[in-house]
Amino acid sequence: MTIDLAGLLAYAASFGVLAAINVVICLSLELQWGRAGLFNAGVAGFVAVGAYASALLTAEPAAGHLAGPGLPVIAGLAAGSVTAGALSVAVGSLARRLRGDYLAIATFGAAVVLELLLRNLTPLTGGPLGLAFIPRPFAGLADRPLAFALASFAWVGFIALVLYVGIGRLVDGPWGRTLRAVRDDERAAASLGKSPVRFRLEAFALGGALMGLGGALKAHTLGFIAPEHFPPTLTFQVWAMLVLGGAGRRQGAVLGAVLVTALWSATDLLLAFFVPAGAQAQLAPLRIVVVGALLALGLLWRPRGLLAERLRVSRYL
Amino acid sequence: MSVQWLIDGAIQGSVLALGAGGVTLTYANLRFGHFAHGELVAAGGYLALATVGLLGGAVPALGAALGPTTVSGALLVGTLVAGAGVAALALLLERFVYRRLRARAAGISAVMASFGVSMALRALLESAFTSSPRYYSEELSIAIERGGVRATPDQLLVAATALALLLAVHLVLGHSRLGRSMRAAAENPALAAVTGIDVGRMAMASWIVVGLLAGVTGVAIGVLGQVRPAMGAELLLPFFTAAVLGGLGSLPGALVGGLLVGLAESWAVATAGSEWRGATAFVIFVAVLGLRPGGLFGRPA
Amino acid sequence: MTALEVRGLVAGYESGAPAVRGVDLVVRAGEFVAVIGPNGAGKSTLVRAIAGVVPASAGEIRVAGQDLGKLPAYRRARLGLGFVPQTENVFAALSVRENLVLVAECAGRPAAAGIEVALGAFPELAPLLGRPAGVLSGGERQRLAVARALIAQPRVLLLDEPSAGLAPPVVERLLATLRALAAEGLAVVLVEQNVRAAFAVADRVELLVAGECRLAGSPASLAADPAFAAHYLGVPRPGAPA
Ligand SMILES: Nc1ncnc2c1ncn2[C@@H]1O[C@H](COP(=O)(O)OP(=O)(O)OP(=O)(O)O)[C@@H](O)[C@H]1O
Numbered sequence: 001m002t003i004d005l006a007g008l009l010a011y012a013a014s015f016g017v018l019a020a021i022n023v024v025i026c027l028s029l030e031l032q033w034g035r036a037g038l039f040n041a042g043v044a045g046f047v048a049v050g051a052y053a054s055a056l057l058t059a060e061p062a063a064g065h066l067a068g069p070g071l072p073v074i075a076g077l078a079a080g081s082v083t084a085g086a087l088s089v090a091v092g093s094l095a096r097r098l099r100g101d102y103l104a105i106a107t108f109g110a111a112v113v114l115e116l117l118l119r120n121l122t123p124l125t126g127g128p129l130g131l132a133f134i135p136r137p138f139a140g141l142a143d144r145p146l147a148f149a150l151a152s153f154a155w156v157g158f159i160a161l162v163l164y165v166g167i168g169r170l171v172d173g174p175w176g177r178t179l180r181a182v183r184d185d186e187r188a189a190a191s192l193g194k195s196p197v198r199f200r201l202e203a204f205a206l207g208g209a210l211m212g213l214g215g216a217l218k219a220h221t222l223g224f225i226a227p228e229h230f231p232p233t234l235t236f237q238v239w240a241m242l243v244l245g246g247a248g249r250r251q252g253a254v255l256g257a258v259l260v261t262a263l264w265s266a267t268d269l270l271l272a273f274f275v276p277a278g279a280q281a282q283l284a285p286l287r288i289v290v291v292g293a294l295l296a297l298g299l300l301w302r303p304r305g306l307l308a309e310r311l312r313v314s315r316y317l
Numbered sequence: 318m319s320v321q322w323l324i325d326g327a328i329q330g331s332v333l334a335l336g337a338g339g340v341t342l343t344y345a346n347l348r349f350g351h352f353a354h355g356e357l358v359a360a361g362g363y364l365a366l367a368t369v370g371l372l373g374g375a376v377p378a379l380g381a382a383l384g385p386t387t388v389s390g391a392l393l394v395g396t397l398v399a400g401a402g403v404a405a406l407a408l409l410l411e412r413f414v415y416r417r418l419r420a421r422a423a424g425i426s427a428v429m430a431s432f433g434v435s436m437a438l439r440a441l442l443e444s445a446f447t448s449s450p451r452y453y454s455e456e457l458s459i460a461i462e463r464g465g466v467r468a469t470p471d472q473l474l475v476a477a478t479a480l481a482l483l484l485a486v487h488l489v490l491g492h493s494r495l496g497r498s499m500r501a502a503a504e505n506p507a508l509a510a511v512t513g514i515d516v517g518r519m520a521m522a523s524w525i526v527v528g529l530l531a532g533v534t535g536v537a538i539g540v541l542g543q544v545r546p547a548m549g550a551e552l553l554l555p556f557f558t559a560a561v562l563g564g565l566g567s568l569p570g571a572l573v574g575g576l577l578v579g580l581a582e583s584w585a586v587a588t589a590g591s592e593w594r595g596a597t598a599f600v601i602f603v604a605v606l607g608l609r610p611g612g613l614f615g616r617p618a
Numbered sequence: 619m620t621a622l623e624v625r626g627l628v629a630g631y632e633s634g635a636p637a638v639r640g641v642d643l644v645v646r647a648g649e650f651v652a653v654i655g656p657n658g659a660g661k662s663t664l665v666r667a668i669a670g671v672v673p674a675s676a677g678e679i680r681v682a683g684q685d686l687g688k689l690p691a692y693r694r695a696r697l698g699l700g701f702v703p704q705t706e707n708v709f710a711a712l713s714v715r716e717n718l719v720l721v722a723e724c725a726g727r728p729a730a731a732g733i734e735v736a737l738g739a740f741p742e743l744a745p746l747l748g749r750p751a752g753v754l755s756g757g758e759r760q761r762l763a764v765a766r767a768l769i770a771q772p773r774v775l776l777l778d779e780p781s782a783g784l785a786p787p788v789v790e791r792l793l794a795t796l797r798a799l800a801a802e803g804l805a806v807v808l809v810e811q812n813v814r815a816a817f818a819v820a821d822r823v824e825l826l827v828a829g830e831c832r833l834a835g836s837p838a839s840l841a842a843d844p845a846f847a848a849h850y851l852g853v854p855r856p857g858a859p860a
């Protein structure tokens with residue numbers, strides 16, 4: 001095995017793309033859970049909706065099984081976010097007070113039904129085969145792997161960075177303070193005239209929209225999507241990222257996303273290089289066991305994550 | 318339209334009721350939504366399968382089907398093994414994962430952990446048994462026909478067992494010292510403790526009952542269909558829906574909820590096609606949340 | 619004979635400084651001790667820590683000479699330590715009857731005997747037996763809570779403001795019942811806001827302030843202490859403006 005510097009760099013860049021997308025998704029869950037205390041057990045569903053919405057709107061009319069309007073990718077990203085955000089409002093309003101186990105079941109159920117729709121509404125979603133020919137920015141570079149990987153990393157990473165900064169502004173501003181107050185002491189916040197339900201729903205919708213954006217990014221970097229890109233294990237990985245990194249802090253979400261993505265890629269490489277092909281199918285599920293064990297251990301031994309939320313006393317409430 | 322869907326729905330519903338009973342009991346006594354219940358069910362399915370494999374080979378007499386059913390003596394032993402084994406598994410999970418998380422103020426961390434446990438257990442099952450379906454018996458259960466509707470002896474046996482088991486658990490928990498202590502410990506652990514109740518043991522007792530129900534649920538699903546790692550996870554949404562429909566925490570509620578969800582699914586399959594079975598439960602769940610969030614038998618939340 | 623012996627008890631909650639800082643409390647069998655003090659003094663924390671609901675970080679707790687300090691709350695209850703919490707002191711989802719039967723069973727007594735003890739102390743509970751305890755009025759609930767504790771026949775009974783919300787005649791009867799039980803050998807520790815009521819029944823009064831015992835003695839001796847009397851009994855200090 002010769003060490004090929006360009007290949008290694010391309011690998012690093014495509015890892016970066018993956019990590020940046022996971023950072024976006026994990027930041028959105030951080031918003032929902034870390035800031036608003038809302039449990040989302042259907043992350044994969046919201047991500048998938050964003051991906052499919054964006055893919056459908058940006059695909060070329062000539063792409064075959066679906067007659068897309070061929071909108072620019074940026075419009076697709078926006079549409080993906082809006083669709084997933086609207087879905088979040090719908091699901092969030094179901095569990096009216098957005099509390100506890102009912103929200104967990106509602107989001108879990110929504111994801112189950114979404115997967116069912118993706119698999120069965122074949123004319124729209126391509127069924128189990130999914131959608132292909134999704135436009136990828138910088139696709140012209142596709143025959144030069146290194147340049148393409150770097151370009152992809154640049155634009156996806158840029159979006160992740162913008163979100164990181166933007167969410168920071170938001171949660172440190174008045175809206176974020178109110179949200180924290182609502183999360184920590186609903187009754188006190190309500191008595192000050194803040195409607196807890198409205199703030200929670202806003203946080204849930206914004207988080208859902210950003211999950212959709214993450215899905216759209218996935219669609220436009222892969223170029224094709226299918227239901228198996230959004231399995232329930234995705235939900236679980238994102239949770240592991242957030243719990244390990246530490247909810248209540250954006251840095252925690254980023255750290256967790258990068259760590260779990262790295263762990264996932266590393267186990268992927270280990271499987272590919274060191275395990276005979278026959279045994280791979282049997283060992284592949286064990287990666288999930290490793291992440292599951294990490295999640296449980298994290299919850300037990302470091303419940304606030306590697307980077308715990310700084311306690312602060314609000315001056316305003 | 319023939320009324321066959323009613324029979325099919327009631328049979329499927331009794332299995333859902335069994336699963337919902339486990340979910341609702343976990344909720345009532347251990348105070349959290351247990352997302353790994355589906356994997357407890359699947360573990361039961363595989364434990365019985367392993368027992369049938371071992372016993373059926375070693376003792377040919379046990380391998381033979383009983384009466385008109387395809388259920389063998391080995392599978393009856395397997396059902397006991399499944400109940401006991403899953404109860405043991407649930408106790409392990411309580412000891413090493415849930416016990417400390419349940420005590421936390423942010424109760425949802427137990428839910429989150431159960432999500433991880435669910436994924437990990439299913440992956441372990443897949444790794445050990447692959448995801449291809451297995452069966453308890455090669456034989457076919459021949460349907461009995463009465464007045465234009467059909468049911469197999471297996472189906473009738475499963476439905477009767479499910480209902481009997483739920484009823485038994487309900488009676489025992491409703492009218493025994495153990496059941497009272499369990500409810501007391503669930504409602505107010507501190508007061509239970511100063512009353513002299515060992516709250517930790519009550520949690521363990523609850524897990525044993527939940528494990529027993531889950532193990533038998535797995536066997537029931539396996540007898541009527543296939544044994545697969547996802548056999549329980551696929552039904553988790555109907556389980557939860559049935560439990561919420563009946564009123565979280567109520568065993569009779571789980572029974573009625575399970576039957577109603579089973580009937581609704583069966584009706585949806587008969588009218589809209591089998592691919593929409595999975596969406597039925599969610600529609601019902603949405604309706605319950607909108608119309609009667611406390612469920613049919615629950616106290617309003 | 620010493621029924622309850624607490625030495626150097628330090629206890630509190632995760633957040634902040636301990637609410638009880640080195641309290642000694644010795645109660646003989648048959649003795650009736652009232653614990654008084656301002657709100658937030660640590661009275662509830664003291665009895666909770668003795669009962670084992672709040673962990674103690676230092677100190678000893680002995681009942682009839684046996685060290686219970688390391689035992690979980692349910693073992694202490696079974697070894698003769700009864701406790702009526704200030705709030706949430708009945709099982710709301712269980713019926714009144716079940717509430718009573720449960721204690722009897724835990725104490726190894728027949729259910730009927732338990733109900734008999736409860737109705738003996740509070741006959742007005744009889745028509746309520748079938749109701750869920752959660753729907754009882756505040757006063758009915760307090761009576762059920764005290765009745766529950768009596769059924770177990772403890773050696774030591776800790777009560778955290780059981781008279782809160784009860785009408786004066788009921789309070790009087792409750793205190794008389796406790797007094798009678800003390801006369802039969804029960805050691806009673808009563809946390810009470812109503813200082814006059816406490817003085818009327820107690821053999822000894824302990825004043826708890828900021829987690830420490832500031833004063834202790836017979837009601838008569840405390841009433842004779844001018845500072846105490848001015849502060850807690852509303853007796854005007856000599857020379858103070860009326
Ligand atoms: N669960 C708790 N968690 C944290 N701090 C607590 C808790 N319960 C009480 N405290 C604090 O401990 C201190 C003592 O409280 P405690 O309830 O023992 O007072 P108390 O003397 O019983 O008051 P009251 O007369 O109002 O019942 C107070 O400062 C209170 O704020």
Ligand SMILES: [Mg+2]
Nearest residue numbers: 661662663704
């Ligand atoms: Mg108090």
